[in-house]
Amino acid sequence: MQHAVASFQKIYGGTEEGVRTFFAPGRVNLIGEHIDYNGGNVLPCALEIGTYVVAKKRDDQRIRFYSENFADLGVVEVDLKDLSYDEKHDWANYPKGVFAAIKEEYELPNGVDLYYVGNIPNGAGLSSSASIELATAVMVKELFTLPYETLDLVKLSQAVENRYIGVNCGIMDQFAVGFGKAEHAILLNCQTLEYQYVPFSLGEYKIVIANTNKRRGLADSAYNERRATCEAALAKIQGTIDVKELAHLTEDQLPTVLPLLTEEEQQRVRHVVTENARTLKAMDALTAGDMEQFGQLMKESHLSLRDDYEVSCKELDTLVEAAWEQNGTLGARMTGAGFGGCTVNIVRSADTDKFIEEVGATYKQQIGYEADFYVISVGEGAREIY
Template sequence: MTTSLDSRNQSLIEEFERRFGGRPALIAVGPGRVNLIGEHTDYNDGFVLPVAIKRDVRLVARPREDRHVRLFSLEYDAWYEFHLDALAYNDDVLWANYVQGVAWALQERGIPLTGMDALISGNVPRASGLSSSAALEVATARAFLAVAGQEGALTGPQLAQAAQRAENQFVGVNCGIMDQFISVLGQEGHALLIDCRSLDYRLIPFPAEASLVIGNTKASRSLAGSAYNERRRQCEEGVALLRQRLPAIQALRDVTGEQLEANRDLLPPLVYRRCRHVVHENERVLQTVAALEQGRLDEVGRLMNASHASLRDDYEVSSPALDAMVEAMVSVPGCYGARLTGAGFGGCAVALVRPGQEQAVADAIFDRYPKATNIWPEVYTSPPAAGAHVISLGNGSA
């Protein structure tokens, strides 16, 4: 547990006292994330390279002596209450389902929970591809475990899997493991290489000679859900067809670029392009890790640019808004490279830039992007940040 309190934490504590009366016991923090490279590889058993960002969801909480959970969401300006023995999906209060889902997933693992009062607040932009849902799930899990005295009950990977299960099975969103994994296991100054098959992971030092700029297109992502499911089916179709000659493969993760080219006659043109993106994106992730470790930032930028082109042309999940965002970013000489991040169709793009050039990239975005789209964007800068943690405030009392 850490003990530092920033101005945001102080204001949230005051808000908790105003809403609930009495002092809170702790603040649980779950960060959002941006994926540096490795898009649409997670559900193909591949590799991803996300970083946690300095935007997060925080639960200011204290334990209760019963099994009742009282929540207040600051951003939604809404209360929600439930009992740990009567969890039920609510069609009308969607944000509360993530909290209930985490309680369900932890109890399914046999972890005894207790009730809590909790104020929820986040500054991860919603529906932007920066994983606000995973940040909420992970912060909630850390809060539930802390108020119940069960902080050592799960390893980091187990906590991430419980949060993913909450989203998959209780909330009903078929997400991969990356978002929860980086929210739990991120570290300051590091990216996290994740093998989505084995769940092995390795922290990759992030060079001091680079900074991250995130551009939020503020464009609709209404197509993302249906297109995501369609792309998954196309990848599965590709694997089934390739197995005719490559019977040992289980997923596109197992296919090399050479094997794909040698057997492209088995695949319809569209399925081939989908597979080509995934196969080469996995290769790009590992090449990016090597380039980061060697300090070759120009090569990292080249790989990011190639990833965006592949997502645009082969996987077809970019959009005019995302393309305009990336074009604005790479127009600045201090930008090494840029790409869409997240599922696509809207949301955010991420740029790797030279330190000191962040404002120049932001200025280019604010100048060029609205002219191309008639949408005013948002721009965030963030170094790789710490993963989920709990700040102890004392015992708290109801």
Template sequence: MHPKSQSRHLFQQKYNKAPTLNVYAPGRVNIIGEHTDYNDGFVMPCAINYGTAISGAKRDDQVFNVYAADLNECDQFRLDQPIVPNPAKKWTGYVRGVVKFIQERCPEFRQGADLVISGNVPLSSGLSSSASLEVAVGKFCQLLGELPLSNTDIALIGQKAENRFVGANCGNMDQLISALGQAEHLLMIDCRSLETLPTPMPKDIAVMIVNSHVKHDLVTGEYNTRRQQCEAAAKFFGVKALRDVSIEQFQKRETELTALDAEMAKRARHVVTENQRVLDAAQALNRGDISRLGELMNASHVSMRDDFEITTPEIDYLVELAQSVIGKSGGARMTGGGFGGCIVALAPAEKVDAVRQIIADNYQQRTGLKEDFYVCTASKGVHQC
């Protein structure tokens, strides 16, 4: 059952009445531009046809009563008391954090509600189940309280919740694409100015996502370390963020930076070159040049593997398998924060079955893990439904 139908159905079952407010926010896959968002750079994701639905209704008190259908768990907190984390249940942080920061922005928001949340974004896969949940909660609150918040505001509140309440130092891409996605388009986002440029997805091109089932958890360690290394590299170049360093500027001082800290130099090289790849990818898409887009995606994967060092042997193998079938008609790369999760591949629709087949024939045999294979469509951002 689709999350939109499931959340409605469960609300009706649980409360014996129909919900009065239904919202839906999609997950996302990032086509190119990895770990550039928190460096004030460029990204190019699309919202996908997997997401989070919330069905709910007002209460006559100031209690938020939340049921997470996928986990069969409940959470309850009051809007007239300080909102603090519930350490026993990690998922509640994404809900409580958003409500807390909405109240910070709109102190008048005190309207209690019963909510049922249902989602079908695979958890810990790198497809942004957390951002989808945050944006859905934000939109629900905005409509519930008739608050003067734009979808961009909702996205940034979601990011703040994840940074300051949950403790994952993510950039703003995931929430922005969940809030602002457009059907049949990729969205190039300038993560500094928040300007967006919808870029049409060619009609006959399929977006394939393959979940490696190597689990990752971004709150711990490696992700935050990468972020610190990038900030240190920006300081070395005397700029606000690595977005401000061109490839030429990087190359001029690369030897000096490598002598100082070889690892930091590699991290910076990834971000600087990845920003350029996103800009080049937008041009390639506008020309309908999928072969060039594929080259850029493949180069992005090599950079994540060798310079940013966030791939795993399983992920590298999935990319290799996909690329062997796709050839010059598209591309494949790891997508998401890294250390597991998913790959994304773009190719003509007629290649989908062959890509699926080669992975089914080889991946489990080599790794002992069974992949999940999704064919996605570029979808609309958060909306009332």
């Protein structure tokens, strides 16, 4: 933060008086993938890495955005009277969208100078966009003393993603970023928003994130296509069974509903129903301290995402299959939207160096370029730092 505050002053000048700093983490979903928008249960956790924001009120109506991660874009300057989406503003549309959403409810008397710096790999599927949104939302709430609760900011940030950015995401990412708790995962019912903290004290194990370094943008992926297929399948099923969401179906009901669907719809529904069941089993395993069972459920999750939901890719499969072969690996699976991005691995601490070396070598040999690896701890949710 000292670096960020010093850099803020280099960009904008002035003194440290009135400067405040905020943080929002990234997140990784441990299990429960592509079911948040189908009314299912997910099990994410916040990470210690994330987005830092240095902020200082201005005396006028201008907002200036600068990101160390997108320095080539320079300072993006807008007026509070015009916060419309602008493709030329690139990353700054995410925080700008938060200002726009808040301004629909509250008049903001001042503009702000903002300096962002994050240590989440861009495009890696660890929710850098939700991290930027929640860091911004918490910052605006605190700077202008607005009466938002954390859940309000979570919902607002999701709405920005859906309506302003145009990505039809569920609420899981923003929820995990907003409500994260150290040494805990969050079991979240994505329909009711009921949640509970689940002990996730890793003991002799670590979370290792492996980044394929294959960029994938949510808006450009098949994400919206998968969602539309699920909605079409649900409409057919509702003609036979009274069910509000796909994830409300039980595994016992699958033989009844699958004949109603096309082959593609059958695959997608099978994943949603079995993944929701796996997530609840994973919560039970963590609560009981049964890490072996938790690791097996992670493996089953990846196979379902690969074969039924078809959102994996050669790069993700190469990392996961190599991880399964390593001593000390409890579980490994793709995480996030898919088509690139990251895998999440639970690896014995004593084996992490060897894991990174051997999985990395296999990946480079088969894919032709290197993966990046991050050994990460579970972190706290979005907040003001000082």
